Amino acid sequence: MSSATGVAPRPPSLGRRAADFYDQRARSPLSAVHFVLHFAIAGWVGFLGIQLFLSIQSTVPANCGIVGNYLPNWPLAAIGLFALFVGRYFGFFRGRQQFPQDPKESRFAGQLSMALVFLALTVIWFFEAMGTARVPANPTGSVTFEPITFYVRCAVFQDMASNDRGLLAGGLIATVCFLAGHWLWAWHPALRNDHPEEEEDATFT
Amino acid sequence: MALPKPKQKGKAQHELKHESEPVAFDSDFWWVFALMCVAAAVAYWFVGPWFEDHFSVVKDRIGAGRPSLIVSAVSAMALLLAVWNARLVKRYDQALRIEVSPGLGRLLTGLVAVAVGMLIGRTIFT
Numbered sequence: 616m617s618s619a620t621g622v623a624p625r626p627p628s629l630g631r632r633a634a635d636f637y638d639q640r641a642r643s644p645l646s647a648v649h650f651v652l653h654f655a656i657a658g659w660v661g662f663l664g665i666q667l668f669l670s671i672q673s674t675v676p677a678n679c680g681i682v683g684n685y686l687p688n689w690p691l692a693a694i695g696l697f698a699l700f701v702g703r704y705f706g707f708f709r710g711r712q713q714f715p716q717d718p719k720e721s722r723f724a725g726q727l728s729m730a731l732v733f734l735a736l737t738v739i740w741f742f743e744a745m746g747t748a749r750v751p752a753n754p755t756g757s758v759t760f761e762p763i764t765f766y767v768r769c770a771v772f773q774d775m776a777s778n779d780r781g782l783l784a785g786g787l788i789a790t791v792c793f794l795a796g797h798w799l800w801a802w803h804p805a806l807r808n809d810h811p812e813e814e815e816d817a818t819f820t
Numbered sequence: 821m822a823l824p825k826p827k828q829k830g831k832a833q834h835e836l837k838h839e840s841e842p843v844a845f846d847s848d849f850w851w852v853f854a855l856m857c858v859a860a861a862v863a864y865w866f867v868g869p870w871f872e873d874h875f876s877v878v879k880d881r882i883g884a885g886r887p888s889l890i891v892s893a894v895s896a897m898a899l900l901l902a903v904w905n906a907r908l909v910k911r912y913d914q915a916l917r918i919e920v921s922p923g924l925g926r927l928l929t930g931l932v933a934v935a936v937g938m939l940i941g942r943t944i945f946t
Contacts, residue, residue: 719913726906726915733899740892748885750875800929 649708656794663790666783670774679761679769686768691781691788698789702796739763848916852901856894863893 717725746762774784868886871877877885905915920928 719909722915723906723909726902726909730899730902730906733895733902736895737892737899740888740895744871744885744888744892745875746885747888748872748875748877748881750877750885800933 646708649705652705652708660790660794663783663786667787670777670783673777674770674773679765679772685772685775685781688771688775688781691771691785694785695788695792698792699796699800702793702798703800703802705793705797706802847919849918849920852916852918855901856897859893859897860890863890867893 742760743763745760746765749759749761752758752760770787771781771784775781864886867889868883871885871889872882901916909915919925
């Protein structure tokens with residue numbers, strides 16, 4: 616589309632679009648907190664990923680069969696459970712107002728992101744099948760693939776035995792559980808009015 | 821109880837307008853679920869034997885990897901659906917409605933939580 620002068624208007628800058636997006640979303644201090652924390656989560660996941668990559672360099676795979684007295688580790692389980700519920704109710708900060716529908720491009724990108732998630736899950740579960748079936752990892756069969764939980768237990772052991780005392784493992788477990796609670800089990804106060812008959816059922820009159 | 825509204829001819833399910841009247845629960849969930857079941861069956865009866873033959877799985881481990889293969893196949897089907905959904909959004913500005921009724925949703929949520937706790941939590945933390 617061209618303007619009255621025949622010159623196509625310049626598209627808004629990225630900063631302007633971010634500001635507009637913020638204006639649409641952040642209608643209250645609480646939802647502003649929600650907005651900022653959402654971006655902080657992305658940075659936090661990136662930070663943990665770098666820490667994980669660096670720690671893998673110093674991992675000794677030969678020790679993976681040993682878990683010592685580090686498992687079962689109930690504090691880590693409690694951290695994961697707590698983070699799951701924090702993730703579920705994180706939507707409280709979003710407020711109850713109905714937001715305008717996301718633009719088409721945003722929803723398209725969302726669907727492609729889901730496709731990437733399912734692509735990763737397909738590969739991960741195929742690897743899990745190789746682990747549970749103990750597929751040989753070398754020609755002689757002396758080493759086999761292991762289930763993913765074997766590697767998770769190994770990571771917990773290595774981290775607990777190091778100077779970190781489980782800080783990275785706890786951070787990873789909390790982050791994964793938080794994201795699971797937020798994405799897969801989210802409490803959506805803004806969507807509660809979608810089923811008015813349900814609201815009526817829950818009201819004692 | 822009101823009868824379900826007849827579907828409009830010449831329009832795909834995803835193209836129908838979803839109005840707010842609680843006449844019928846209009847969802848694409850069940851045929852998507854059926855596709856997932858087909859993927860799971862194919863994974864168990866066809867991909868499983870191929871997998872065990874191809875990777876020389878030892879006799880006492882035959883069948884051990886099939887549950888994971890089923891989840892992998894269901895994920896692959898979900899991948900295809902997500903790509904298709906992206907195409908629907910791009911072309912028609914509308915995506916599939918993959919929803920279940922609230923009661924069934926609560927039941928499935930509970931079952932998933934219990935399954936995740938049993939399958940993952942127990943093996944990692946104990």
